[in-house]
Amino acid sequence: MAIQDGDFVRVDFTGSIKETDEIFDTTSEDIAEEAGILVENKKYGPIPIIVGGNHLLPAIEEAIIGSEAGESVHVSVTPENGFGQRNPNLIQLIPMKEFKKQGMTPVRGMKISTENGNGKIISVNGGRVKVDFNHDLAGKNLEYDVTVVELIEDDEEKIKSMIELHYSYPNMDYDNIEIKFDGSTVSIKLDEITRFDQQSYMDVTFARFRISKDIWDNMDYEKVQFVDEFEKIVEEAPDEEVEAEVETEVEADAEE
Amino acid sequence: MAIQDGDFVRVDFTGSIKETDEIFDTTSEDIAEEAGILVENKKYGPIPIIVGGNHLLPAIEEAIIGSEAGESVHVSVTPENGFGQRNPNLIQLIPMKEFKKQGMTPVRGMKISTENGNGKIISVNGGRVKVDFNHDLAGKNLEYDVTVVELIEDDEEKIKSMIELHYSYPNMDYDNIEIKFDGSTVSIKLDEITRFDQQSYMDVTFARFRISKDIWDNMDYEKVQFVDEFEKIVEEAPDEEVEAEVETEVEADAEE
Structure with missing residues (x-):
């Protein structure tokens, strides 16, 4: 199925400067290492975007429209469509x-x-x-190789992909994200580990706003709720108490 | 109605050192000023607590059991029941x-x-x-005057009082707190201003945990949810567009 505007996809890409062939950005760890631009602790691999969602340069997002998942597309980006002319x-x-x-x-x-x-x-x-103070890439003609590696079609997976894009909390388990749909409302319980985020509440709010906006603009939902639930901790009887009970029973038997 | 263990109340109190009559803590701005211990930007006035909730010294919370709202109680606190002996x-x-x-x-x-x-x-x-490194009040005999000024009976007000105690965000409008009850679940939407809290998400989580625990331990609910909702912003048509439409209509009329 050809990729359309508004599709949720995962893409691999590598960008180089036309004049020098110098690679300046890539989602592939191997290519980054070969090019000498490997960033430690950076998570490599395909990144989730919405086609037309302004997550990559608009020229790149436009270029993948009409391609098929798995197909590689080559995009030439002029300074006007890239990072501007040098000023x-x-x-x-x-x-x-x-x-x-x-x-x-x-x-x-x-x-x-x-x-x-x-x-x-x-x-x-x-x-x-x-x-x-010009952007490093201002005035440069850029060449991108882009591959849509996956078309995301399931609503829950679409939402998880936007969480991954805007709020990729370290060690978050995506299987521990609970998403519920109720009419035009989406309710999201993130993995509980995220409650211990050291970032400010405000910065988390901004990330949540970006996730919500991408949902409104590209899916059939109008309200997005982030829910933190605290549930009563029921203390279990400690083992010693159980043992004590058994002893009492034995004594009672002996007395009979 | 006499105050009981587990009641949600608002109390006024003033504490002094028995030996010197020195006032060291009070909820009254006037008394603080008179005693020369006024703290700038501190919010004075009765504070919400749960009787037996360990929000004040246990000796104080015990002493108000059996008193009536409005009644003043005098409590003498020995070092053992206060801040310990000096070490x-x-x-x-x-x-x-x-x-x-x-x-x-x-x-x-x-x-x-x-x-x-x-x-x-x-x-x-x-x-x-x-x-x-001893506590300032270690080894001191303390005298407290305590008045329960209000018994909180409504569930919504009880929950708001615990929000006030554990998460008193500046300029939060308590009328903008939305509380919903569904079986054993309480769902809380705080005033949206709190989303811009500069504290870490983790510190807010700790405050929410304390609110939730006081609810489980003292009310008939077992789950507490904190919900942040983001709703699609529907852009209104700007005035110019409306004017343009009117003009078009007038033209159409003229042509008829």
Whole structure:
């Protein structure tokens, strides 16, 4: 069945820069290792997206429409459809003393993070440091190989895929996610391990909002509930008590 | 109706040290101000507790059993029933260099917080600092005046009182808390403002656990659910569009 707009799918992809063939992103651990861009502790493997859901570059999501699951698609992405043209105004001179204030020694190639966003030092010249705040991929023509490896059709699996995309809590067991449907309401009980999340409640709220929005916009539900249930702990009688009872019975027998 | 064990009540209290008449804790803003112990931003006024729920010293909770709402009760609390006897082993000598490491200058009377708990510096003598880790009220005979100002009888109000006790989120509107009962299950939707809590999700979980436990132990419910609901935002047609429609109609009329 050909992939359509709004489909929930899992995709593998690898992106490279046209001019240099340099691979900058991939879902494959092997390719990442070969290209020397392996990130430790990153979870590799196909990622769940909604076609047209703005989870990848729109150009990529459009390109897979009409393909079949398992089929590889090649997509060329111009800067306009990618990360924009380079903007010369985003190259700025920062006085050396600003770095010294922070106890930093600026070096060419160093990445820095400021109120104006993330930048890369492109030169250090006496008291002046030149920083490029353009996106690393601005101005580049990109080439992507994309494969839809799975079309997700079951409603429960669609919702789990959006949980995986927006709230991939470490060690969460997806089999321990309980999803109930009632008319236009979806009710989700996440694996209890997620209750011990050290992130702020607010950040979890934002992740839940993104999950909910993807559900409203792409499925026939209008309300999404996240439920944490606390159930009375019924204490079991400890073993000793059971033993004590047995002894009493034996004594009673002896007395008879 | 006389107060019983397990009742949900709101109490006012003031506690003082028998030997010195010094007031150390009170729910009354006026008394706190008079005694010079007013804490800024602290919410004064009666606090909700469950009688026998271990929310106040057990001796206080026992003392109000049998009293009537509105009646004042006087309770004398011995160290054994209060904050324990003073333990001489909890007075420790800490080398001055430990303070210097932290960039601290120890001064008599200063309160410090360490891995061993909270302590108070009782003397500074050359290279040695004597710190008392006993509770401030250890070894003291205490006198409490306690008034049950309200007996809470409605189930919804009982639950709200435990939310107030364990999770008093600033600016939460208690009228915006939705509580539903279904058999042995209570389902709670807090005011949406609480979704933006900057505390960790785990800390909120602990507060919810305490609320749930007080409900199981003292009411006829066995499951407590906390529900966050996200509902599809239906965008209203902007005014311009409505105007445009009206214009079209007028034109159509003119043509007839």
